[in-house]
Amino acid sequence: GEREVKPIKDHVTAFKALATSYIKYVQVFRNLDTAYEQIVHPQKRLAIRQVLEGVMGRILELKNDMVTLENSEYHYFDDILQDLKLLPEHIEIPIPKYFIKENLKVLQEREKLLAQILVNAGLETQKPVKTMDFEEAIKIIQVAERARQGRLRATFMKQIYLEEKRERQAKLQGKTGPNPDDAATYIQKIWRGYNQCKKTEKTGEEEMIFLGMCPPPNFQTTSTSMLRAREVNILRGEVQERHEEDYRKALVHTKDRLKQTEGVDIKETLQDQIRQCFIECRNIVGKFPDYPTEEAGGSTAAFSQKTPEQVDEELTAKEEAALQKKPKKEKEKEKEKGKGKGKGKGKEKKKEEQKIEKKLPETTYFLPPETVGETNDFCNFSPLLSIAWITAIWNNRDEGWNFLQERDPELIKQEKREEVEKELRVQVDEMMRQEVRTLKLVVDKEQSDEQKKGKKSEKVRAASCKVKLLSSLTIDSLYKELAERGLLIKAKTVNLSDYVGEYSYLGTALRQADVEPMPSLSDVRQLIALYGILPLGSQAVHEKAPLVKAMLLAGPAGVGKKMLVHAICTETGANLFNLSASNIAGKYPGSSGLQMMLHLVYKVAKQLQPSVVWIGDAEKTFYKKVPKAEKEIDPKRLKRILPTFLKLLKAEDRVLLVGTTRRPFDADLRPFCKVYQKIILIPRPDYASRFVLWKHIILQNGGVITKTLNISCLAKLSDGFTQGNIFQAVQTVLSERRMLQMTKKPLRAVEFMTSLARQDPVYKEEEETFKAWYAKTPLGKARIEALAEKEEAEKGRGKGKAKGKKKEGSKEKKK
The missing domain is CATH 1.20.5 (Single alpha-helices involved in coiled-coils or other helix-helix interfaces)
Known part of the structure; x- marks a missing residue:
């Protein structure tokens, strides 16, 4: 029997249960991603893809549940990771390579087209090559x-x-040279000292390597096994493409063959089945029932996909058929009513329970078809159920013949037979609809207006098809126009992994001590992957997971907000539209022009999805008071129209609005937060992130890290400075001349400090302003309120205990 799910009253226990499941799902996701990359069989890959998308969606659902429970976008799992004996790398959200890989040709063509448009329009000039005379x-x-x-x-x-x-x-002076023996002794002394120093240094290094304090000499060089693995990956990719192409061809070929060989038989069996059912209905009811319309599902809706055998059984048992078919609609209505009542009661109960206690979620959109309805228990691990559902198909199949892991023709036949039946059923429905009309006219003497309606609907359909054709024809010209106007821009090639940042190891400890920790750059990277990249990359995930239409990246200058926008586009192959106030100034003037502009953006973004609509300096759209210098630009143009633009976006449209701002406190808070419901506060980097950043940026710019360069000192002294400041400091120091001197004169920490000192850091006042602003946002308010309630509850308990103690003390005194 079904076991009841008891709601979890304790907040900490509820979060731990959610967080543990989230971590396990991430591990499953990582393993499935690897499996999808390495399997060559096209049908097995499709099955894994379904589960992979399900797991991605489940992760997003759990993240959403954690956000609602904790009233915070950032969560800390260091204690749970310790219990599960995992490293922070194990919960890093991987970005599936198929997002780009499977659309690579289309993306490359689009990139070439955009580059050509920009060059022709003179917006992007190619680097001029200076021609020089021979002389x-x-x-x-x-x-x-x-x-x-x-x-x-x-x-x-x-x-x-x-x-x-x-x-x-x-x-x-009349002096002669030194004695040769003394000179030789002096040279020997110098040489022996130098030699001994070198030996001591070498033994010290060997000891440090042995202890694991220093990496071995060839640590950075790629091994032969790694190079071989890369070659194998390339070869595997080629085999995957070949098998996929072969599978696609087989789908078309098998369908055509099935239509030729089995099409006539399927038609006949369907016609016989429908006729028998209608005759049987007339015998029971006394007249022919109405034939269901195409919109209602045709004959499938009426007969619930009954096979001829089932119909034969019904004909032999007339009484059973009468009981089943006559009150069928009534039964269904009763069931629906019951469901509706149940849902209503459930909602009321849930509302009451939510007021009293925290409860884990019970339903998900991402369970496999066989398991939905079997269980509502969140703790049952749905990916394992999904995998079990897939292995049930593949475990019992004999694949001894298929050493090369090519397509399985029998599975294709099964799949295509259903498709052929569906297509033929539509044709049979048309024929049978006409036949039922004539029977009604002749036998029951009834007339219907379905024909006229049908004609009208056909006209409507034809008109809509024309509209679609027109839109598809003009999409290239619209794309070109937006690119020429500078609204569609080329995204920089930046991966999310380039946004370097270390994990926060003290998050839980600080929260337990009632100190709200500043999020780390690793947490920011995770949020961008969850809210931006996964839904934009996968259609199924975007449609079913909690929908994020707009996202705001707020933080001081130089923390990498724009870089993250470009990273989302790079990882998903998305188009980038720039609707910043400065960029749209003077373009498409007037209210009609503004509507036209957003209509074009929406049309192109939707047609060529995934797309990212970026608004830089997002606070300008919602200014409290427009500065005099910016009145000509009219920065508040988009204020009224942005909410309507977001309303147009549906779950199936993979379009994301991303705003970036360094001064969010200048905006009118209420409308600002209505548009950007997901607000990600990006802080300045902490010590651990700065330590990793210095290393990464120096190596990226061609520098060499030696013992003379004290990175720990650099990380400590650069407290308050952002990634942009560090990057600029490294670039100014590592000039061409300095790079040439690298072997003789290794880098030192002092060199970077002068160029860093010329820049402005993030001052405490600015950081406090950001914190104060975030506390006023809906999520920030909710978190403060929740913490205040918790404190009051704890004080109440404390007072109760204290009163008890006082009473005991007074009794003792009296005695």
């Missing part, structure tokens, strides 16, 4: 060569002059 080139070479020879001659002459000077001084 001019010879002159430059001559000047450089003469200067080089001059420098060599000067150094040579200097050496001669110094030697002559020493000889003159020696003659004047």
Whole structure:
């Protein structure tokens, strides 16, 4: 029997249960992603893809539940990770490669087209190559060569002059050179000291490597096994593409063959089945029933996909058929009513329970078809059920013949037979609908207006098809127009992994001590993957997971807000539309022009999804008071129309609105938060993130890290500075001249400090302003209220205990 799910009253226990499930789902997701990449069989890949999308959706659902429970976008699992003996890397959200891989050709063509449009429009000029005359080139070479020879001659002459000077001084003083034995002893002493220093240094290094304090010498170089793995990956990718192409061709070929071989038989059996059912209905009811319309599902809706065998059984048992068919509609209505009542009661109960206690979610959109309805228990691990459902198909299949893991023709036949039956059923429905009309007219003497309605609907359909055709024809011209106007821009190629940041290891400890920790850059990266990349990359996930239409990235200058926008586009292959106030100034003037602009953006973004609509300096759209300098730009143009734009976006439209702001406190809070319901506060990097950043940026810019460079010192001294500041400091230091000196003169921490000191850090006042602003947002308010309630409850308990103690004390005194 079904076991009841008891609601969890304790807040901490509820969160731990959710967080543990979330971590396990992430692990399953990582393993499934690897499996999907490595399997070659096209049908098995499709099955894994379904489960993979289900797991992605489940992760997003759990994240949403944690946000509603905790009233915070950031969660800390360090204690749970410790219990499960996992590392922070194990819960890093992977980005499936198929987002880009499966649309690579389309994306490459679109990229070429955009680049060409921008070059033709003069918006993106190719780097000009300076043409030089032959004589001019010879002159430059001559000047450089003469200067080089001059420098060599000067150094040579200097050496001669110094030697002559020493000889003159020696003659004047009348001193002879040192004793050869003393000189030899001195040289030996210097050499032995130097040699011993080198040996001591080497043994010290070996000891550090042995202890694991330093990496071995060839630690950074890629091993032969890694290179071999890369080659295998490329070969596997080619095999996957070949098998996929073969599978697609087989789908079409098998369908055509089935239509030719089995099509006539299927038609006949369907006609016989429908006729028998209608005759039987007439015998029971006394007249022919109305034939269901195409919108209602045709004959499938009426006969619940009954096979001819079932119909034969019904004909043999007339009484049973009468009982089943006559009150069928009534029974269904009763069931629906019962369901409706149940739902209503359930909602009321849930509302009451939510007021009293916290409860875990019971339903999900991401369970496999066989398991939905079997259980509502959240704790049952749905990916395992999904995998069990898939293995039930594949475990008992003999694949001894299929060593190369090519398509399975029998499975294709089963799948296509259903499709052929559906298509033929539509044709049979048309024929049978006409036949029923004539029977009604002749036998029951009834007339119907379905024909006229049908004609009308056909006209409507034809008109809608024309509209669709027109829109599909004009989409390229619209794309070109938006690109030429500078509203559709080219995204920079930046991966999410390039947004370097370390995990926060003290999050739970600080929260237990009633201190709200500042989120780490690793947490920000996770949120971007969850809210931005996964839903935009997968259609199924976007449709069923909790919908995020708009997202705001708020934080001080230089923390990588724009970089994250470009990373979302790079990882999902999305188009990037720039609707920043400065970019749309003077474009599409007037209210009609504004509507036209957003209509074009919506049309192109939806047609060529996934798409990201980016609004830089998002606070300008919702200014409390527009500054005099910006009145000409009219920054508040989009204020009224943005909510309607978001309403147009449906669950099936993979379009995301992303706002970036460094001064969110300048905006009118209420309308600002209505548009951007997901607000991600990006902080300045903490010590751990700065330590990793310095290393990463120095290596990225061609620097070499040695023992002389104290990165820990750099990380400590750069407290308050953002990633942008660190990047700028490294770039100014690592000039071409400095790079040439790298071998003789290794890098030191002092070199970076001067260029870093010239920049402005994030001051405490600015950070406090951000915190205060976030506390006023809906989620920030909810968190503060929840914490206040918790404190009051604890104080109430404490007072109760104290009163008890006081009473006991007074009794003792009286005694």
